[in-house]
Amino acid sequence: MNSNIEKVAPLTKAAMGIKEGLPLEASAGGVEELRRDLQRMMDMEAIRQLKHAYFRCLDTANWDELVSICHKELKVHYTGGDYEFKLEGDEAFVAAMQHAFNTEAVARHNGYMPEIQMLSETEATAIWYLSDHFWSLKSDKLTHGTALYWDRYVKENGHWVISETSYQRIYQINETLAEKPDLVSHYLRDYGSEPAQ
Numbered sequence: 001m002n003s004n005i006e007k008v009a010p011l012t013k014a015a016m017g018i019k020e021g022l023p024l025e026a027s028a029g030g031v032e033e034l035r036r037d038l039q040r041m042m043d044m045e046a047i048r049q050l051k052h053a054y055f056r057c058l059d060t061a062n063w064d065e066l067v068s069i070c071h072k073e074l075k076v077h078y079t080g081g082d083y084e085f086k087l088e089g090d091e092a093f094v095a096a097m098q099h100a101f102n103t104e105a106v107a108r109h110n111g112y113m114p115e116i117q118m119l120s121e122t123e124a125t126a127i128w129y130l131s132d133h134f135w136s137l138k139s140d141k142l143t144h145g146t147a148l149y150w151d152r153y154v155k156e157n158g159h160w161v162i163s164e165t166s167y168q169r170i171y172q173i174n175e176t177l178a179e180k181p182d183l184v185s186h187y188l189r190d191y192g193s194e195p196a197q
Contacts, residue, residue, distance in 0.1 A: 011168055016150040018125050021117030044116045046160050047124055047153055054162065055109040061101050061191045067094045071154060071163040080147075081172040102195040104138035105188050106181070111149065122155040130167060137180055138195055145172035 009015035022040065027033035050069055057066035070090040078085040087093060101107060111128040118124050128149040135142050152164040183189075 011148050011170075013127070016127065016148075016166070018115075018117060018127060018150060019119070021119050021124070039121075040118050043118060043121075043124065043155070043160065047116055047126060048114055050153070050160050050162065051111055051114065051126065051128060051149075051151070055111050058097060058101060058109055059107045059187075061098070061188055061193065063094050063098055066097065067091065069161055070094070071156075071161045074162060075164045077166040079167065080143075080145075080169045082174065098193045099196060101188060101192050103189050103192040104136065104195045105192060106133075106135040106137065106183065106186060107188065108133045124153045124155075124160070126151050126153070135177075135181065140177040140180065142175045142177055143172060144175075146170040147172075 013019075027037055053065065053069055056062070057069070067090050070093060072090050073088065074090045074093055076085065076087050076093050085096075087096060109130065109132045111130050113129045115127040116124060117126065126149075128151070130147040130149055131145075132147075133142065133144040147167040147169045149165060149167040151162055151166075153160050154163045155161075
């Protein structure tokens with residue numbers, strides 16, 4: 001493990017800065033309270049769809065859509081076994097992803113088991129479990145493993161966006177490929193960016 005990587009606190013809600021959200025129980029009031037309860041559930045579904053879109057956009061090099069679901073002042077901090085990635089700003093983030101998800105990459109990212117906390121009508125947090133594979137065909141490497149993501153979301157102009165995203169690896173395996181995989185389909189070959197020389 002790289003000793004220059006910042007040690008992350010244990011992966012507890014407290015260490016991630018995740019606080020309890022609004023209670024998940026129906027209000028005892030009337031129609032307006034019921035509408036607020038229903039809106040909260042719809043917001044939670046919108047956040048689930050937002051995070052699923054994030055993973056889909058990465059794996060399909062859909063940069064225009066990715067930037068549209070990120071806050072302009074997005075904060076990113078990803079920590080793996082041999083890397084630490086920090087940056088700020090939606091455009092800087094998308095540029096870094098364009099560099100990684102190029103025509104010599106094959107990627108699969110699945111996020112599931114969300115723990116969504118609604119903090120207010122316009123703020124939320126969530127923890128997601130990630131399972132991923134990333135092949136770098138140029139360097140004959142495969143990285144795979146799992147991680148916990150923890151995100152912050154804000155609702156602006158009626159739409160939820162990611163304002164902060166972090167992850168810490170649960171485990172990571174790096175393999176050197178003896179030979180390139182026999183891909184019968186390779187989406188990023190056609191739609192990824194050109195790799196850096």
